[in-house]
Structures are given as structure tokens and as C-alpha cells.
Amino acid sequence: MVALGDAQDERGDETRAKPVSKSGKQRREEIKRKRLERAQRLQERLRAPSHARAWPDAGIEPADRELLARYNNTYGALPEYYADRPFVCRDCGEEHVWTAKQQKWWYEVAHGHIDSTAVRCTSCRRKRRAASDAHPGGRLVSELCARMRALGDAAPDAAAWDEIERALSSKWWGVRVTAIATLGCWGDARALARLKDIVETGLVSDRWGDWAHEALKAATKALAECLPESETSWALEVWLGFRYAGDLIRPLSRQPASFWDPVVTREWRRNDADRLQRLPWALSRSPASQACQQQWRTLFMGHPLARVRQAVE
Numbered sequence: 001m002v003a004l005g006d007a008q009d010e011r012g013d014e015t016r017a018k019p020v021s022k023s024g025k026q027r028r029e030e031i032k033r034k035r036l037e038r039a040q041r042l043q044e045r046l047r048a049p050s051h052a053r054a055w056p057d058a059g060i061e062p063a064d065r066e067l068l069a070r071y072n073n074t075y076g077a078l079p080e081y082y083a084d085r086p087f088v089c090r091d092c093g094e095e096h097v098w099t100a101k102q103q104k105w106w107y108e109v110a111h112g113h114i115d116s117t118a119v120r121c122t123s124c125r126r127k128r129r130a131a132s133d134a135h136p137g138g139r140l141v142s143e144l145c146a147r148m149r150a151l152g153d154a155a156p157d158a159a160a161w162d163e164i165e166r167a168l169s170s171k172w173w174g175v176r177v178t179a180i181a182t183l184g185c186w187g188d189a190r191a192l193a194r195l196k197d198i199v200e201t202g203l204v205s206d207r208w209g210d211w212a213h214e215a216l217k218a219a220t221k222a223l224a225e226c227l228p229e230s231e232t233s234w235a236l237e238v239w240l241g242f243r244y245a246g247d248l249i250r251p252l253s254r255q256p257a258s259f260w261d262p263v264v265t266r267e268w269r270r271n272d273a274d275r276l277q278r279l280p281w282a283l284s285r286s287p288a289s290q291a292c293q294q295q296w297r298t299l300f301m302g303h304p305l306a307r308v309r310q311a312v313e
């Protein structure tokens with residue numbers, strides 16, 4: 001009886017049965033041919049009515065449909081199982097088997113889209129990978145970024161977090177920036193803490209052209225999308241102190257007069273021209289009443305520094 005350990009048995013054959021007359025290449029060819037035949041038989045059997053199928057079966061892996069549903073917005077049905085599947089490689093034109101195990105990994109670990117299937121064999125994929133590694137900025141980066149964006153569509157699990165953390169230290173800034181945006185899509189407590197951490201690190205070591213500077217811009221942009229009310233004061237501090245945190249104006253501009261009045265009083269006393277200069281921009285976007293807006297304008301128009309007065313216009 002052929003059972004779940006079939007793949008191991010096959011590898012066992014490879015090492016155990018070593019006819020001297022056969023070269024390693026010939027043996028591999030033979031194993032490949034056997035695997036292909038088995039996959040073809042399997043596909044035939046799967047076309048038979050379900051009562052005629054024997055379970056468990058070699059070349060079959062059960063699908064975790066709950067997990068699949070989390071990463072796939074599809075109206076189509078999700079699979080109950082994966083079965084070894086023969087396919088013709090797009091590059092070398094040879095027939096290969098996409099094993100049930102590989103499919104399970106692709107859909108459930110790599111979160112490949114449910115409509116995607118293998119189009120290249122392992123060795124052709126490896127060749128392509130080597131080629132794109134030699135030319136960074138090409139396919140690999142765009143694939144990684146697409147993965148990061150896809151992760152942002154679902155609530156994160158431990159694996160997704162690992163992936164984002166790895167991406168945050170990728171050698172390509174584009175991948176890091178996309179990972180930061182994904183944190184903004186998640187917007188849960190952990191993502192929020194991570195984004196704030198990036199911002200605070202950036203504020204300390206901000207230099208134009210540095211990664212810290214890019215990270216800071218990306219993180220404030222991501223935070224603008226997911227900032228809870230409880231973090232408004234924190235966002236205000238960042239926004240007043242850092243001239244590239246312009247995106248934070250969005251959550252801030254939703255704040256009412258009761259939020260801004262004490263801020264104006266405090267900043268007026270502090271009298272830091274850079275900070276005061278930024279305030280009218282936010283104030284004019286707040287939903288405060290006309291009378292309130294007028295009061296703030298009159299105040300700023302009375303400032304001794306021209307650049308603060310000019311910020312009102």
C-alpha cells in the first residue's frame with residue numbers, strides 16, 4: 001500500500017537501489033518519470049466519482065480552507081485538498097510534477113493567490129532567480145513588494161510578522177517602504193507601536209538621504225491612515241517638530257476647537273517660530289467655527305515675526 005511516506009520511499013530508492021550501471025543523472029530521470037506517471041494516474045483517479053477514491057492517498061495533501069479564506073478574496077470555491085499535478089514548464093518545455101506538498105506550501109505558507117499555479121520547474125525557477133538577483137531592482141523587488149501589499153489585506157499572524165520584520169531590513173529601500181505601508185494597513189496595537197518606533201528612531205537620527213529619513217516619511221504616511229484618537233497628541237508633537245511629517249495633518253485636521261485651543265495657548269507661550277509657523281495650516285483645516293478661526297487668525301497676525309504672520313495667509 002502506498003501511503004503518506006511515499007515521497008520519502010522514493011528518495012530511499014534513490015539512495016538504496018544504486019545499480020552500478022546507472023549514472024546519477026539516469027536515476028534522477030527515472031525517478032522523475034515515475035513521479036510524473038504517478039501524478040497522471042492520480043489526476044485520472046480524481047476525475048472518478050468520489051466514492052471510488054481511496055483516502056488517505058499518496059500525492060494528496062489536505063487543504064486548510066480556513067487559512068486559505070483569510071488570504072484569498074475569491075468567489076470561487078477553495079480546494080479541499082491538493083493533488084500532485086503534472087504541468088509543462090514554460091521555459092524548458094519539459095513535463096514536471098507540481099507536488100501536493102509544494103502546492104500546500106505555495107498557497108498556505110507563501111500565500112500565493114489561489115488562481116496561481118506553477119508554470120516553471122524548480123531548476124528553471126532557480127535560473128530565473130539567479131538572473132534577477134544579479135539585476136536587483138527588477139522582478140524580485142516588485143515580487144517582494146507585491147507580497148508585502150498582499151499581506152496588508154489580512155490580519156497578521158506570526159508568519160506575516162516575521163516576513164514584515166525581514167522586509168524592514170531588506171537591502172532594497174523600496175521593499176522596506178512597502179513593508180511600512182503594510183504596517184499601516186494592519187493598524188493593530190503592535191503595528192502602531194512598530195510605526196511609532198520607526199518615527200521616533202527617525203526623529204533622533206534624521207538626515208536627508210538617510211534611510212532613517214525615508215523611514216520616517218513612510219511611517220508618518222502609514223500612521224496617517226491608522227492613527228487612533230488616543231495618539232493624537234503624540235502625532236501633534238511629531239507634526240510640529242518634523243517638517244516632512246505633513247501626512248499627519250490628516251488625522252490632526254479632524255480635531256475640534258477644544259483640542260486646538262490649549263495647543264495654541266501652549267505653543268504661543270513656547271514661542272518657537274518654526275512650530276508656530278506650522279500651526280495656522282492645521283488650524284485652518286480644523287472643523288472649528290468661523291468665529292474661532294477668526295480669533296486664531298487675529299492672534300497670529302499680531303506675532304512680531306513676519307514669517308509667523310505670513311503663515312496665516
Ligand SMILES: [Zn+2]
Pocket residue numbers: 089090091092093094120121122123124125
Ligand atoms: Zn523548466
